[in-house]
Amino acid sequence: xxxxxxxxxxxxxxxxxxxxxxxxxxxxxxxxxxxxxxxxxxxxxxxxxxxxxxxxxxxxxxxxxxxxxxxxxxxxxxxxxxxxxxxxxxxxxxxxxxxxxxxxxxxxxxxxxxxxxxxxxxxxxxxxxxxxxxxxxxxxxxxxxxxxxxxxxxxxxxxxxxxxxxxxxxxxxxxxxxxxxxxxxxxxxxxxxxxxxxxxxxxxxxxxxxxxxxxxxxxxxxxxxxxxxxxxxxxxxxxxxxxxxxxxxxxxxxxxxxxxxxx
Amino acid sequence: xxxxxxxxxxxxxxxxxxxxxxxxxxxxxxxxxxxxxxxxxxxxxxxxxxxxxxxxxxxxxxxxxxxxxxxxxxxxxxxxxxxxxxxxxxxxxxxxxxxxxxxxxxxxxxxxxxxxxxxxxxxxxxxxxxxxxxxxxxxxxxxxxxxxxxxxxxxxxxxxxxxxxxxxxxxxxxxxxxxxxxxxxxxxxxxxxxxxxxxxxxxxxxxxxxxxxxxxxxxxxxxxxxxxxxxxxxxxxxxxxxxxxxxxxxxxxxxxxxxxxxxxxxxxxxxxxxxxxxxxxxxxxxxxxxxxxxxxxxxxxxxxxxxxxxxxxxxxxxxxxxxxxxxxxxxxxxxxxxxxxxxxxxxxxxxxxxxxxxxxxxxxxxxxxx
Amino acid sequence: xxxxxxxxxxxxxxxxxxxxxxxxxxxxxxxxxxxxxxxxxxxxxxxxxxxxxxxxxxxxxxxxxx
Numbered sequence: 197x198x199x200x201x202x203x204x205x206x207x208x209x210x211x212x213x214x215x216x217x218x219x220x221x222x223x224x225x226x227x228x229x230x231x232x233x234x235x236x237x238x239x240x241x242x243x244x245x246x247x248x249x250x251x252x253x254x255x256x257x258x259x260x261x262x263x264x265x266x267x268x269x270x271x272x273x274x275x276x277x278x279x280x281x282x283x284x285x286x287x288x289x290x291x292x293x294x295x296x297x298x299x300x301x302x303x304x305x306x307x308x309x310x311x312x313x314x315x316x317x318x319x320x321x322x323x324x325x326x327x328x329x330x331x332x333x334x335x336x337x338x339x340x341x342x343x344x345x346x347x348x349x350x351x352x353x354x355x356x357x358x359x360x361x362x363x364x365x366x367x368x369x370x371x372x373x374x375x376x377x378x379x380x381x382x383x384x385x386x387x388x389x390x391x392x393x394x395x396x397x398x399x400x401x402x403x404x405x406x407x408x409x410x411x412x413x414x415x416x417x418x419x420x421x422x423x424x425x426x427x428x429x430x431x432x433x434x435x436x437x438x439x440x441x442x443x444x445x446x447x448x449x450x451x452x453x454x455x456x457x458x459x
Numbered sequence: 460x461x462x463x464x465x466x467x468x469x470x471x472x473x474x475x476x477x478x479x480x481x482x483x484x485x486x487x488x489x490x491x492x493x494x495x496x497x498x499x500x501x502x503x504x505x506x507x508x509x510x511x512x513x514x515x516x517x518x519x520x521x522x523x524x525x526x527x528x529x530x531x532x533x534x535x536x537x538x539x540x541x542x543x544x545x546x547x548x549x550x551x552x553x554x555x556x557x558x559x560x561x562x563x564x565x566x567x568x569x570x571x572x573x574x575x576x577x578x579x580x581x582x583x584x585x586x587x588x589x590x591x592x593x594x595x596x597x598x599x600x601x602x603x604x605x606x607x608x609x610x611x612x613x614x615x616x617x618x619x620x621x622x623x624x625x626x627x628x629x630x631x632x633x634x635x636x637x638x639x640x641x642x643x644x645x646x647x648x649x650x651x652x653x654x655x656x657x658x659x660x661x662x663x664x665x666x667x668x669x670x671x672x673x674x675x676x677x678x679x680x681x682x683x684x685x686x687x688x689x690x691x692x693x694x695x696x697x698x699x700x701x702x703x704x705x706x707x708x709x710x711x712x713x714x715x716x717x718x719x720x721x722x723x724x725x726x727x728x729x730x731x732x733x734x735x736x737x738x739x740x741x742x743x744x745x746x747x748x749x750x751x752x753x754x755x756x757x758x759x760x761x762x763x764x765x766x767x768x769x770x771x772x773x774x775x776x777x778x779x780x781x782x783x784x785x786x787x788x789x790x791x792x793x794x795x796x797x798x799x800x801x802x803x804x805x806x807x808x809x810x811x812x813x814x815x816x817x818x819x820x821x822x823x824x825x826x827x828x829x
Numbered sequence: 830x831x832x833x834x835x836x837x838x839x840x841x842x843x844x845x846x847x848x849x850x851x852x853x854x855x856x857x858x859x860x861x862x863x864x865x866x867x868x869x870x871x872x873x874x875x876x877x878x879x880x881x882x883x884x885x886x887x888x889x890x891x892x893x894x895x
Binding site for chain 3: 217218219220221224240241242243244245246248254255256265267268270283284285287288289290355356382402404405408
Binding site for chain 1: 488492517520735769
């Protein structure tokens with residue numbers, strides 16, 4: 197990848213536009229190799245009460261030190277809960293990035309745009325780099341931008357479904373209308389779908405489940421890293437001509453030929 | 460917030476070189492895209508597009524049908540005053556031109572409105588020169604109130620005002636603002652406007668923005684074609700429209716393509732925009748901004764207006780007089796000579812015969828709730 | 830004295846700090862963040878934060894998530 201194409205966000209300069217996650221791994225020990233193979237420089241984590249009954253392996257042991265940590269607020273059902281989790285995450289001393297995720301509907305796990313915007317406003321004011329996860333709705337995106345978000349993270353399909361860019365048209369509109377970077381989050385199941393999102397002009401993709409649950413997460417991580425880079429290059433290259441427009445039987449501009457000097 | 464930085468950035472930009480560098484392949488690529496960026500728009504305006512005008516026309520027709528259907532909104536101008544303190548070198552109403560000056564009384568405004576409404580039109584465009592002591596905000600407010608029962612949609616093409624003044628006119632019942640930058644080139648602008656309040660390029664440039672801020676539903680911009688290189692002017696106009704659309708997503712942004720005609724002053728156009736070039740400008744705008752409203756006035760001849768109808772036109776004037784009080788009684792000297800003298804009924808018949816619906820009333824605001 | 834840790838009641842000796850508590854539970858203080866009676870206590874203040882009877886403590890750490 198040409199390293200003149202740098203993605204700047206929250207004071208970081210990233211050469212990879214693939215964000216990865218740490219959820220759903222059969223074995224967290226695979227995470228460092230996935231980071232390495234995919235080239236990803238940003239990785240998500242969640243915050244939970246310590247399980248006091250069994251001494252669990254801590255995921256932090258497996259995250260390479262060069263990674264930018266993107267804690268999420270999963271588990272939050274309201275803006276207040278998201279703010280509380282974000283503040284706790286920052287107290288961990290791993291930076292001030294936060295992916296806001298406010299979900300109270302456990303059936304479809306769709307994010308609550310209104311509560312997300314409220315949390316975004318509070319946290320942006322407190323100096324967080326706020327990346328809100330959202331349903332791709334233009335009005336919600338605008339309120340998130342007004343609230344101080346650093347990027348917008350629309351879902352491609354409901355969390356964990358790996359169903360691809362079901363919301364493609366809505367994400368296109370966000371890419372077209374918003375000045376903020378659009379990072380497609382959730383739903384991307386295959387590298388070709390990530391590539392498609394990048395070709396559309398997405399600034400980055402966040403892929404967790406599809407990598408973590410692959411039979412070979414390291415190989416899949418590499419495939420996603422390449423797909424995201426390829427899609428980005430295609431976007432930068434600009435598309436080719438799509439249609440050759442056949443000659444109409446009665447030309448629309450025929451009237452110009454008969455107008456002599458004036459034409 | 461202002462469009463000024465963008466407008467000024469075009470001054471030193473090597474646009475001529477970029478127009479020359481564009482290739483036919485660039486043109487066809489842009490014409491095939493769902494979303495065209497500024498570079499694509501530039502290619503569509505370049506000389507390289509000339510052999511591809513038919514392809515651009517077909518694309519423009521497709522996009523216009525998709526976003527506007529087979530409808531064209533009709534309106535007519537209503538000149539309420541031709542007093543003017545400006546010295547625009549190209550304008551028949553310029554202060555130094557010795558023409559009869561008048562301002563309608565409110566009774567005359569009502570009579571004009573009734574004459575227009577009798578033709579079936581329900582959209583009217585109030586025009587004045589720039590002479591706030593003769594036709595100030597208070598007078599225009601009165602005009603809007605008088606016309607409001609006759610016209611669901613009232614636009615103003617008057618002189619640049621502050622946001623608060625536009626808000627007063629919106630409250631009185633106005634919903635549209637037309638203001639042309641004339642030329643986006645600041646040096647030429649200064650030359651063409653040697654005296655009078657219109658000299659202030661920046662104030663005029665952000666007038667559409669102030670109208671949008673004040674709650675106008677429609678904002679119509681444009682460059683007066685003939686003053687300067689049309690490619691540059693249309694490029695700037697397109698960027699201005701895109702800028703407004705992005706910042707005011709609730710506002711219907713429209714562009715007019717006024718070509719200069721002979722008029723009462725001695726000034727003649729610096730360059731003639733040919734029919735073929737006007738078609739290129741209009742189709743390029745349509746492809747760049749598929750949802751842009753495009754207004755074609757009666758400056759254009761009937762056969763040409765009819766022919767370009769499918770290529771992107773969404774609004775037309777009809778039954779036009781450019782003279783003060785010209786609807787209710789015989790016309791005096793107009794601001795410019797019109798080329799399409801057809802009545803509203805004639806233009807409507809033409810539209811229907813070509814499969815288009817003439818739209819007299821697009822919408823009407825509900826009464827304000829207390 | 831009695832305190833509440835992550836919702837369950839525990840008996841600890843008086844005079845203990847948050848740092849002592851975290852270690853006694855077999856946790857690495859560098860990967861834990863605490864809330865003491867709803868106020869956030871970052872790791873570097875664990876050693877200087879004394880515990881009192883009736884305190885409500887939440888101990889949290891990062892886990893896998895997307």
